[in-house]
Amino acid sequence: MNPFTVFFDMIWSFPAYPALTYAEYFQRPDTNLQRYDERIASTDRRVTLFAGTDAHSNIGFHIFGDDAGNKLINLKLDRYETIFRLARLHVLLGRDRDLTRENLNYAVKQGNAFVGLDAIGDSTGFTFEAGQPLSTAIMGDEVSQADASASGLKAAAPLPGRFVVFRNGEKIYESDVTSEIKIDPTGPGAYRVEVYRDDLGPPFDKMPWILSNPIYVR
Numbered sequence: 001m002n003p004f005t006v007f008f009d010m011i012w013s014f015p016a017y018p019a020l021t022y023a024e025y026f027q028r029p030d031t032n033l034q035r036y037d038e039r040i041a042s043t044d045r046r047v048t049l050f051a052g053t054d055a056h057s058n059i060g061f062h063i064f065g066d067d068a069g070n071k072l073i074n075l076k077l078d079r080y081e082t083i084f085r086l087a088r089l090h091v092l093l094g095r096d097r098d099l100t101r102e103n104l105n106y107a108v109k110q111g112n113a114f115v116g117l118d119a120i121g122d123s124t125g126f127t128f129e130a131g132q133p134l135s136t137a138i139m140g141d142e143v144s145q146a147d148a149s150a151s152g153l154k155a156a157a158p159l160p161g162r163f164v165v166f167r168n169g170e171k172i173y174e175s176d177v178t179s180e181i182k183i184d185p186t187g188p189g190a191y192r193v194e195v196y197r198d199d200l201g202p203p204f205d206k207m208p209w210i211l212s213n214p215i216y217v218r
Contacts, residue, residue, distance in 0.1 A: 005214050019085040023119035024169050026086075033211075036041070040190040040214060046140060049192070055083040086119045092138055111140025111213040120197055120204050125158040127181025128193050128212045139213040148185045148217045156180035159201070161195040161209060190214035201209040 006025075014021045040047050057080050092112040097103045105198040107113065116123030130137040131151030137143040155163055156179060163181045167189045175181050177198055185191065195210040 006153040010158050014077075018079075018082045019119040022082070023088055023117065023207075024203060026117065026203075028207050034169065037166065037190075041168035046111055046142075046214075046216060048085055048108060048113070048140065049115065049211060050089050050108070050113065050215055051084045051087045051088050051115040052209070054081055057083070062156070070139075086117070088116050088123075089116050090114050090116055090124065107140075112138055114139055115208075117207065117209050120200060120209055121156065121159055123195075123210050126156070126195070126212070127212050128153070128155040128215065130154070130215050139215060142216040145185065145188055145217050148215075152182045152184050153191055153215065154180065154182045154210070155193045155195075157195050157210060159197070160199070162198050164194045164196070166192050166194070185217050188217050190216050 008062060009021050009024070010085050011134075013024075021158055027069060033057055034047055036047070039180075055078065057078055059198050082177075089108070090113060091104060091107050093099060094105050114123070114126055114128070116126065128139050129145045130148045130153050132139075137147075153165070155165075158164075160179050162177055163173070163175040164171060165183060173181075192214040193210070193212040194208040196207075197209045198205045
């Protein structure tokens with residue numbers, strides 16, 4: 001962050017849009033995603049992609065306070081409610097599964113989830129799936145090449161965006177701004193999707209709004 005621009009952002013934008021002010025400085029984690037793609041391309045194992053926020057709520061200052069937490073002037077720049085709004089892991093839990101710790105951990109381990117940079121738009125409702133004769137494969141699942149070719153790979157977002165599809169880390173498809181796509185797989189591999197909000201302009205058009213976990217075509 002440039003201290004000069006951050007200073008004025010904190011005065012002008014932060015009071016009304018704290019999460020969006022932080023999101024302005026996000027960048028696509030190119031190195032981490034490259035290592036992730038190399039891992040899923042070189043092994044038959046399923047590896048979950050996830051994101052989290054390093055929240056401590058310890059940046060700021062206060063003037064005059066007591067042990068009960070009462071403060072006369074209290075400026076906190078990284079409140080938990082702000083930081084936890086930046087990025088979320090949306091976990092997909094089957095309707096036949098109760099919301100329990102065990103089922104939630106199982107879904108995360110399976111990769112039935114996607115990452116949403118929800119500071120720039122609520123990503124709830126995003127889907128990435130491949131139809132099968134008797135069921136539908138979602139993020140984290142495996143699907144045969146025959147079934148994937150018959151139904152195609154489909155993705156949809158709650159807001160229009162630019163969809164980019166990767167196979168084993170190689171970009172194989174990029175759409176114009178749209179709400180949904182359907183593509184045919186080009187062969188076995190791990191397919192994942194990134195969605196970008198081009199309508200927001202710089203710098204938000206350069207960072208993923210949504211990052212899916214892969215569907216594994218075997």
